[in-house]
Amino acid sequence: MPSCKVLIAGESWIVHKVEAKGFTSYATGTYGEGHTEIAAALTSHGHVVTFIPNHLAINDFPWNIEALARYDVVMLSDISADTLQIHPDCFDKCLRTPDRLRVLGEWVGRGGGLVMVGGYLSFSGLEGKGHYQATPLADVLPVEMLGYDDRVETPEGIHPTVDSSHPVLDSVPREWPHFLGYNRLKTKLGAEQVMSVGHDPFLVLGRHGEGRVAAFASDCSAHWGSPEFLSWAYYPRFWSQLVDWLGQGSESATGA
Amino acid sequence: MTKTKVLLVGESWVSAASHFKGFDQFGSVTFHRGADPLVEALRDSSFALTYMPAHEAAEGFPFTVEALGEYGAIILSDIGANTLLLPQAVWLHGRPMPNRHKVIRDWTRRGGGLLMIGGYLSFQGIDGRARWHQTPVEEVLPVTCLPYDDRLEVPEGFAPQVETGAGHSILRELGDDWPLLLGANEVVVRDASDVEILARLPAEVGGHPLLVTGGHGNGRTAVWTSDIGPHWAPEAFIRWKGYPTLWRNILSWLTRQPSW
Numbered sequence: 001m002p003s004c005k006v007l008i009a010g011e012s013w014i015v016h017k018v019e020a021k022g023f024t025s026y027a028t029g030t031y032g033e034g035h036t037e038i039a040a041a042l043t044s045h046g047h048v049v050t051f052i053p054n055h056l057a058i059n060d061f062p063w064n065i066e067a068l069a070r071y072d073v074v075m076l077s078d079i080s081a082d083t084l085q086i087h088p089d090c091f092d093k094c095l096r097t098p099d100r101l102r103v104l105g106e107w108v109g110r111g112g113g114l115v116m117v118g119g120y121l122s123f124s125g126l127e128g129k130g131h132y133q134a135t136p137l138a139d140v141l142p143v144e145m146l147g148y149d150d151r152v153e154t155p156e157g158i159h160p161t162v163d164s165s166h167p168v169l170d171s172v173p174r175e176w177p178h179f180l181g182y183n184r185l186k187t188k189l190g191a192e193q194v195m196s197v198g199h200d201p202f203l204v205l206g207r208h209g210e211g212r213v214a215a216f217a218s219d220c221s222a223h224w225g226s227p228e229f230l231s232w233a234y235y236p237r238f239w240s241q242l243v244d245w246l247g248q249g250s251e252s253a254t255g256a
Numbered sequence: 257m258t259k260t261k262v263l264l265v266g267e268s269w270v271s272a273a274s275h276f277k278g279f280d281q282f283g284s285v286t287f288h289r290g291a292d293p294l295v296e297a298l299r300d301s302s303f304a305l306t307y308m309p310a311h312e313a314a315e316g317f318p319f320t321v322e323a324l325g326e327y328g329a330i331i332l333s334d335i336g337a338n339t340l341l342l343p344q345a346v347w348l349h350g351r352p353m354p355n356r357h358k359v360i361r362d363w364t365r366r367g368g369g370l371l372m373i374g375g376y377l378s379f380q381g382i383d384g385r386a387r388w389h390q391t392p393v394e395e396v397l398p399v400t401c402l403p404y405d406d407r408l409e410v411p412e413g414f415a416p417q418v419e420t421g422a423g424h425s426i427l428r429e430l431g432d433d434w435p436l437l438l439g440a441n442e443v444v445v446r447d448a449s450d451v452e453i454l455a456r457l458p459a460e461v462g463g464h465p466l467l468v469t470g471g472h473g474n475g476r477t478a479v480w481t482s483d484i485g486p487h488w489a490p491e492a493f494i495r496w497k498g499y500p501t502l503w504r505n506i507l508s509w510l511t512r513q514p515s516w
Contacts, residue, residue: 009276009277012277013275013276013277014275014276014277015273015274015275015276016273016274016276017271017272017273017274018271018272018273019269019270019271019273019376020269020270020271020311021266021268021269021310021334021335021336021339021376021377022266022310022311022313022314022335022336022338022339022377023314023336023338023339023341023342023347024336024338024339024377024386024387026376026377026382026383026385054277054278055276055278056276057278058279064286076279079277079278080278080279080280082278082279083277083278083279083280086279105324120282121276121277121278121280121403126282127282129280129282224491
């Protein structure tokens with residue numbers, strides 16, 4: 001399988017924490033990234049990963065098809081639609097700016113590979129803040145989104161199940177580690193629900209134009225992705241095979 | 257055997273975190289208890305511990321020396337001076353109330369055992385917000401506080417320098433090889449005949465006091481300038497076999513248990 005150039009956007013956060021002890025409080029700040037495991041997994045299978053954290057994605061996420069063409073697969077993970085749709089030029093200066101989600105959808109239509117990985121700011125997300133249901137990607141992704149807070153928190157752990165065999169699951173056991181939550185989605189007509197979690201879809205694959213799309217309902221990192229999943233021997237193989245499959249759209253589109 | 261009552265005040269906090277991810281922001285709230293290792297260390301000891309978290313202390317901490325009389329020792333740990341100065345009656349209603357710093361001082365003078373343990377809201381604390389400098393509580397401690405942020409952050413860790421030569425009963429069965437600590441509050445030792453330094457930070461991080469004993473009137477006082485748990489006292493320190501011994505020894509000495 002040829003290696004894919006993968007763009008991972010999201011998976012980072014800045015936390016401002018106020019600690020109140022009795023009458024007195026003080027504040028601390030931290031910056032965190034959640035892409036470590038998945039980037040290492042893809043790299044270990046020969047893929048080439050570029051990571052754009054949330055605070056940089058506002059400016060640096062590709063603005064046009066040409067910039068996206070440097071990649072075979074785009075992974076959006078825990079990055080809200082607002083981050084990519086509302087640039088400060090638009091929000092503060094009232095200037096017209098490209099809708100990067102529409103651009104991304106067009107790129108997929110021409111053969112790009114797109115996967116959305118679940119999280120608090122994926123799909124509809126926490127308090128609906130993911131907000132993808134009202135964007136051009138709603139027509140591109142293989143799932144329907146709720147529009148409102150779509151989190152299913154499973155603190156006791158829940159094991160996804162494999163519904164059908166598929167190349168992305170080759171040599172991956174049917175018994176998966178548990179997850180601590182996921183986004184509730186609905187598989188679109190014509191898409192392939194490869195895995196389920198409870199009564200909901202877990203892994204859904206589909207096509208959009210010449211491109212391939214996927215929705216992974218839970219997280220590739222903490223906390224929904226349990227330590228058992230992140231350290232699972234098949235974690236690198238699964239993500240790598242998913243990227244392999246997604247990347248084949250661009251291969252055929254370019255005639256390679 | 258009747259157990260000696262000990263009141264632990266503080267060691268709890270509520271944190272409100274704002275998470276920023278690109279354009280979006282959401283909040284989360286957590287309640288933390290920092291005293292669990294100490295509570296565990298005193299289980300099945302000769303001490304009966306009452307744990308009063310910081311949010312209960314403003315109203316719940318006793319207002320009179322008599323009410324404190326049931327306790328043999330009080331531990332102030334990671335609780336700022338303001339919490340005891342400003343109960344709702346004062347802060348919200350402008351009514352005078354007893355100054356509990358003076359209550360603690362007077363209770364100590366009459367024979368109570370007072371221990372202050374370090375932390376972000378002990379001694380002068382982070383940003384100077386603990387604010388025990390020039391209070392009646394500082395008056396009875398064997399150390400004085402700096403007037404500003406007094407944190408000594410030692411991320412590489414330091415090995416406590418134990419003054420075994422002091423022959424102090426608090427050091428019984430503790431040896432001189434203690435696990436690493438990651439920080440402490442900087443304090444100044446009082447120049448008084450009954451003040452003893454039992455452990456210090458190493459000279460290369462300033463040689464500041466870590467464990468100091470003293471007295472006030474009929475009472476005994478002590479300070480431990482590092483924390484009782486993470487992050488200044490890391491997991492390895494809590495799991496150290498000397499950890500329960502350290503606290504039991506300090507409390508035994510403070511409360512004048514037989515042979516102490």
